[in-house]
Amino acid sequence: MSAHQKEYERQKAGTLSTLKTIRAYPLPPGGDLPVVFRPMRTPKKGR
Amino acid sequence: MLKSDVWFATIDEISPDIRAGRLSSVELTQGFLDRIQKYNSRFNAFEHPTPELALEQAARADSDLKANKWKGPLQGIPYAAKDLFDTRLVPTAWGTKFLRDRVPGENATVIDRLEAQGAVLLGKTAMVEFAGCLGYRFANASASGPGRNPWDPSRWTGGSSSGSGAAVSAGLATFALGTETWGSILCPSAFCGLTGIRPTYGLVSRAGGMVGAYTFDKVGPLARSVSDCRTVLAAIAGADPRDPSCATERTKLDRGAGRQWRNLHAALVPLDWRKAGEPEVKAAFDAAVAELAGAGLRMEETPLPDVPAAEVSGLLIGMEALAAFDPFIVDGRVKQLVDDMAPRQLELGQIVTGPDTLKAIRIREAIQREMREFFQRFDVIVTPNFMSVAPPVEMDLNEALPYGDPVGALAAACGLPGLALPAGTGKGGMPASFQLVAAPFDDATLLDLGDMYQSRTKWNRAHPALA
Numbered sequence: 001m002s003a004h005q006k007e008y009e010r011q012k013a014g015t016l017s018t019l020k021t022i023r024a025y026p027l028p029p030g031g032d033l034p035v036v037f038r039p040m041r042t043p044k045k046g047r
Numbered sequence: 048m049l050k051s052d053v054w055f056a057t058i059d060e061i062s063p064d065i066r067a068g069r070l071s072s073v074e075l076t077q078g079f080l081d082r083i084q085k086y087n088s089r090f091n092a093f094e095h096p097t098p099e100l101a102l103e104q105a106a107r108a109d110s111d112l113k114a115n116k117w118k119g120p121l122q123g124i125p126y127a128a129k130d131l132f133d134t135r136l137v138p139t140a141w142g143t144k145f146l147r148d149r150v151p152g153e154n155a156t157v158i159d160r161l162e163a164q165g166a167v168l169l170g171k172t173a174m175v176e177f178a179g180c181l182g183y184r185f186a187n188a189s190a191s192g193p194g195r196n197p198w199d200p201s202r203w204t205g206g207s208s209s210g211s212g213a214a215v216s217a218g219l220a221t222f223a224l225g226t227e228t229w230g231s232i233l234c235p236s237a238f239c240g241l242t243g244i245r246p247t248y249g250l251v252s253r254a255g256g257m258v259g260a261y262t263f264d265k266v267g268p269l270a271r272s273v274s275d276c277r278t279v280l281a282a283i284a285g286a287d288p289r290d291p292s293c294a295t296e297r298t299k300l301d302r303g304a305g306r307q308w309r310n311l312h313a314a315l316v317p318l319d320w321r322k323a324g325e326p327e328v329k330a331a332f333d334a335a336v337a338e339l340a341g342a343g344l345r346m347e348e349t350p351l352p353d354v355p356a357a358e359v360s361g362l363l364i365g366m367e368a369l370a371a372f373d374p375f376i377v378d379g380r381v382k383q384l385v386d387d388m389a390p391r392q393l394e395l396g397q398i399v400t401g402p403d404t405l406k407a408i409r410i411r412e413a414i415q416r417e418m419r420e421f422f423q424r425f426d427v428i429v430t431p432n433f434m435s436v437a438p439p440v441e442m443d444l445n446e447a448l449p450y451g452d453p454v455g456a457l458a459a460a461c462g463l464p465g466l467a468l469p470a471g472t473g474k475g476g477m478p479a480s481f482q483l484v485a486a487p488f489d490d491a492t493l494l495d496l497g498d499m500y501q502s503r504t505k506w507n508r509a510h511p512a513l514a
Contacts, residue, residue, distance in 0.1 A: 007184070008391055010445075015398050018358040022407050025355060031409045 049078050054218030055510045058124055058275045061221060065123040066112065072123030076105035076167050079125045083169065083219050086513065089200055091191045092213035094130045095138050096170035101125065104167040111165065120278050122165030127220040129211050130171035131178060131257035132158050132266075141257045142176040142207070144190045145375075145383045155255025156290065157224060157266055157283045164282045169220050172210030179207040180228055180259035180368035181381070181389040186440045188386040193440040196239060197511040198477050202437040205238035207231040211269050212239040217513060222270040222279055226256060228263045228364055229459040230452065233482055236269050236467035237432035240478030242497070242507050243269040244276045246284065247487045248462025250298055254289030260367035262292070263360070263459055272507050273466070273497035277302065280490070298488050305492030306426065308499055313339070313346040314425040316454060323449050324434035331471035331479035332431045338503055339429065344496070346429060352417040357456035359414060362399060362407045364459070369396045411460050418461045422486035427496060429483060430454050432467055436477035458484055466493040469506040478509070 001009070053061065053075065064070035080098050087093050108123035128134070131141050133151035140146040154162070161168070173191035175183055186193035186203040194209025196202040197217035204212040208225030212235025215223050225232045227245045236243030244267045251266040258264065268279035277300055286295045315336065320329050340346060369392060375381045382390045438447030458465050465484045473479040483493045501507050 004387055007388055008395075011182070011388065011391075011395055012398070015362075015395050018362050019399065019403055021355045021358045022362060022403055022410065025406070025410050025413075027406065027409055027413065032412060 049074060054079070054082060055271065056221070057271045058120055058221055058278050059272065061124060062120040062122070065108070066117065068112065072105040072108040072167060073102060075123070076101050076125050076169070079169055079219060086217055086219060090195045090197055090204070090213040090217050091173050091189070091193060092210045092217060092219055093127065093170045094140065094173045094191045094210060097134070097137055097168055100137065101167050101169050104162070108165045108167060118163070118165040119282070121161060121282055123167060124221050125167045125169045126161065127169050127172045127211060127214045127223040128158060129174050129208050129223070129225050131174060131226060132224060133255040134158055134168065134171065137171065139171065140190060142174040142178065142189050142191075143384065145380050147190070151255070153255065156252040156287050158255070160283050172208070172214050172223055174210055175207035176384050176386065177368070177372060178226060178228060178231060178257065178259045180364060181372060181384070181386070181392050183386045184388070184443050184445060185386070186444070188384070194235070195440060196437050196477070197513065198240060198437070199475060201439055202477065203238065203440045205235035205437060208235045208269065211235060212241060215239070215241055215269050215271065216511065218510065222268050222275055225267060225269050227265045227267065228260045229360055230455050232265070232267045232269060233432055233455070233465055233467040237480035238437035238478065240469045240480070240509060241269045241467070242272055242276055242469065242501070243267065243467045244280060244490070244493070245458070245465040246280060246490055247294075247298070247464045249292050249294040250284050250464070250488070250490060251280070252285075252287035252290040252293045254287055258371045260364040261371065262367065263364055265462075273468070273494055273501050276466070277494045294488070298490060300491050300494065302498065303495065305489065305495035308492070308496045309343050311344060311426040311492070311496065312424070313344055314428045315346050315348045316351055316428060316430045317348055318431070318434065319450075320434055325436065325473055327473040328431065328434055328436060328479045331473060332481050335468070335470040335481050335500070336429065339500060342499060342503060349425065351453055351457060352414075352421055354414045354417050355410065356414055356460045357451065357453065359407045359411050360456050360459040362404070363411065365392070365396060366399060366404050369393060414457070414460050418457060418463070419486070426489070426492065427483050427485050428454055430481065432480040432482045436473040436475065436479065454482070454484055462487055464490040464493055466497045468497055468500055469509065470504070471506055
């Protein structure tokens with residue numbers, strides 16, 4: 001295996017390990033709205 | 048005639064001389080430009096010096112002073128800025144070769160703010176390509192070559208603000224602006240023997256700066272003292288309509304605005320020095336802790352919350368960077384980066400699903416809550432920046448720095464402010480350093496505590512002897 005591919009495999013293993021941790025982390029359904037979305041007001045002329 | 052130590056003087060020392068007319072900014076600026084000419088190739092500090100702009104700004108600083116227009120302590124002070132801040136009509140290449148013709152039409156907010164204070168831009172400093180947000184394993188992942196440490200050019204400056212670290216450390220600028228997504232201000236500060244502050248996320252506008260990771264990037268100074276960091280931070284902090292992530296409430300940064308350090312309760316994180324930790328660096332850190340304890344800081348060894356901060360920060364920075372640099376991935380220019388793994392980051396990123404990313408965002412908030420509880424029991428964290436000194440430039444960084452960065456991971460995830468403080472020397476006389484980390488928007492407490500430490504030690508004034 002080339003050094004490049006070896007490094008790719010190392011990084012891939014790191015990503016898979018990260019995903020294992022993220023996927024196993026217990027969270028309640030729904031959560032506390034960590035993703036905040038705000039509608040953008042449109043400035044209107046003549047108001 | 049300029050004093051020979053002016054290249055390593057602080058803003059606090061230079062500013063009164065400029066204000067009183069004992070030192071002209073033009074003379075000082077020309078001296079720095081001459082030093083850049085002489086030393087730059089040795090350290091790869093500047094990607095793009097701006098001599099004409101610098102002399103024009105310096106002349107303006109001098110003439111304003113003659114007209115009794117005092118703009119503050121940064122008036123006439125020469126500084127450098129990482130080459131990811133837009134500068135009007137000056138190339139801004141983000142550490143890459145293929146963006147060397149990118150010439151912005153306007154300044155980043157922080158550049159405008161420093162200009163309004165009369166600071167003098169000497170040039171744009173070298174950096175790791177894309178601030179390392181697509182990953183890098185070697186110090187040479189930069190259009191300018193590896194950042195070479197002024198204390199020993201065979202060793203790395205640290206990254207990604209490599210040139211900012213080299214420039215200040217080598218006495219080629221009085222201070223420099225850097226950015227940090229995860230570690231990029233504290234790392235070069237530590238390896239180059241500088242004082243640097245990573246402000247709370249959102250304290251300083253990123254408008255006109257390269258986006259590496261939208262919800263992680265911070266802007267802060269690398270300088271020679273806590274006091275200088277405070278001066279620069281006060282000049283660049285504050286709400287900005289151009290950056291909606293910027294905090295709108297004002298954060299006081301004046302000396303004494305933090306909580307009284309005598310009443311603080313500091314957390315010491317247990318460390319395993321066996322994996323590549325150097326005994327000299329441990330001794331330097333122990334001495335710093337003894338100094339703080341001797342001054343009356345109450346400290347207690349305590350573990351950090353058991354949360355997956357490294358995984359969450361790593362995954363989200365990776366995903367945000369893939370989105371930020373998408374045009375270069377699509378058009379193939381990512382293949383021109385020095386790091387040969389950068390073109391494969393999309394392939395790696397595609398292992399991560401949308402729900403994985405959104406779950407990581409949710410976990411990030413859970414981590415913030417854990418840290419909020421932690422900072423109700425402790426006011427600051429005291430821990431080394433690194434357990435070893437700057438590695439040789441040619442080393443694989445995974446091998447050179449094999450230990451984890453649990454405090455850095457938490458700081459990245461939660462947007463915590465951090466202050467790097469020089470604390471003696473390690474192997475080969477290279478700088479050793481430690482960091483103070485506090486709760487969001489408690490930057491003033493860090494500065495006050497750091498001020499106290501530097502009033503009792505002089506490690507921040509040590510500088511390399513350049514032939």
